[in-house]
Amino acid sequence: MTLQRASLRPPRISDDAPAEDGKRLNELAKSSGFGISGGPSGQEADRVGEGARSVLLPAQPRMSLRDRRPPKETRSFNFNCKMKPRIKDKIDEICIARGVSQADVIEMLIEHYDLKA
Amino acid sequence: MAAFIIACASSKGGCGKTTLAVAIAGVYASNGSSVLLVDADSRKRLQEEWYNPETLSPKIKVISSRVEDVETDVSKNRDVFDVIIIDVEGSANWALAQALQVAHFSLVPSNVSFQDLKDAQKVYNYVESINKESKRYRHCWIVWNRVPTAIRSKEMKATMDEAVTSGLPILTTIHERDAYKAMFSYQTTLDKLREDEAVPSAGKAEQEIAILISAMHEKLEAQAA
Numbered sequence: 001m002t003l004q005r006a007s008l009r010p011p012r013i014s015d016d017a018p019a020e021d022g023k024r025l026n027e028l029a030k031s032s033g034f035g036i037s038g039g040p041s042g043q044e045a046d047r048v049g050e051g052a053r054s055v056l057l058p059a060q061p062r063m064s065l066r067d068r069r070p071p072k073e074t075r076s077f078n079f080n081c082k083m084k085p086r087i088k089d090k091i092d093e094i095c096i097a098r099g100v101s102q103a104d105v106i107e108m109l110i111e112h113y114d115l116k117a
Numbered sequence: 118m119a120a121f122i123i124a125c126a127s128s129k130g131g132c133g134k135t136t137l138a139v140a141i142a143g144v145y146a147s148n149g150s151s152v153l154l155v156d157a158d159s160r161k162r163l164q165e166e167w168y169n170p171e172t173l174s175p176k177i178k179v180i181s182s183r184v185e186d187v188e189t190d191v192s193k194n195r196d197v198f199d200v201i202i203i204d205v206e207g208s209a210n211w212a213l214a215q216a217l218q219v220a221h222f223s224l225v226p227s228n229v230s231f232q233d234l235k236d237a238q239k240v241y242n243y244v245e246s247i248n249k250e251s252k253r254y255r256h257c258w259i260v261w262n263r264v265p266t267a268i269r270s271k272e273m274k275a276t277m278d279e280a281v282t283s284g285l286p287i288l289t290t291i292h293e294r295d296a297y298k299a300m301f302s303y304q305t306t307l308d309k310l311r312e313d314e315a316v317p318s319a320g321k322a323e324q325e326i327a328i329l330i331s332a333m334h335e336k337l338e339a340q341a342a
Contacts, residue, residue: 007330007331007334008144008145008148008150008327008330008331009148009149009199010120010121010145010150010199010200010334011121011334011337011338012118013118013119013120013121013122013221014118014119021251022218024250025218025247025250025251026214028246028247028250029211029214029215032214032243032246033209034209034210034211034213034214092266092321093324095266096292096321096324096325096328097328099289099290100290101264101265101266101267101268101269102266102267102268103267103269
């Protein structure tokens with residue numbers, strides 16, 4: 001897959017963006033724990049109550065690895081064989097385009113095969 | 118028209134902000150855009166470890182910015198460059214807050230680990246809280262980084278699934294490739310690594326960064342519509 005050059009040109013951003021209330025946003029940053037001297041160990045307020053649902057609530061005990069295991073049918077599997085370079089390249093191309101692993105591609109192929117059968 | 122401003126942002130170190138910033142800058146520059154990289158990391162990794170005018174496209178410039186000057190430095194250059202990419206250090210400092218405020222699009226690289234994901238979630242939640250207070254919408258998307266090209270472990274799959282279940286917006290996946298590391302050892306960009314055939318994975322890396330850039334543009338267009 002080759003992307004068109006035009007699609008890699010940055011979008012045109014209008015100059016007449018709405019005026020921001022910088023002071024209010026700065027207050028928000030301060031109240032969220034951002035500081036001038038953050039440093040690598042800087043503290044950030046735990047704002048888990050807003051936006052996306054928390055991945056792990058603070059009081060929630062961490063699930064064991066066994067509990068976090070995906071169902072058996074979705075687990076990774078080992079697929080080991082020699083491929084022609086052009087097939088390997090094609091699989092890589094699909095992986096990049098779809099953001100999936102090689103294992104996922106093989107799973108898709110099997111689904112396709114099952115549909116055809 | 119003003120520059121398209123991207124923040125490579127996270128309050129966690131080691132998740133690939135600088136690498137992502139450099140890779141994106143290279144793809145934009147190789148497609149004809151002028152790019153300013155704002156190095157807001159106090160260690161100045163971009164300026165001191167990567168930037169080399171002799172090996173890089175003249176379309177790429179790097180400036181170092183102090184934590185408190187990020188907004189001013191971006192404002193001064195927004196009419197000069199096509200794209201401005203801000204690279205912050207892995208810390209919840211003022212530079213990160215300013216970068217998230219001024220950017221049109223924030224990219225939060227996250228390794229597929231619970232720790233990284235929690236941190237990415239904090240950044241996303243903060244941008245959402247800015248959006249509630251502001252008249253301008255800011256995009257904030259998570260980018261899975263250093264994902265193995267072949268098999269993913271069950272822990273990885275579980276973490277990726279949980280991110281989706283939690284409603285975190287995932288833009289694309291960047292895979293673990295030598296080409297990303299080679300950008301620093303050769304002080305160059307992916308297009309040059311590909312042309313010189315220096316690293317076999319350079320072409321693939323360049324292609325996935327191009328897909329990431331196109332995905333950003335699509336999200337902006339969709340929001341504008």
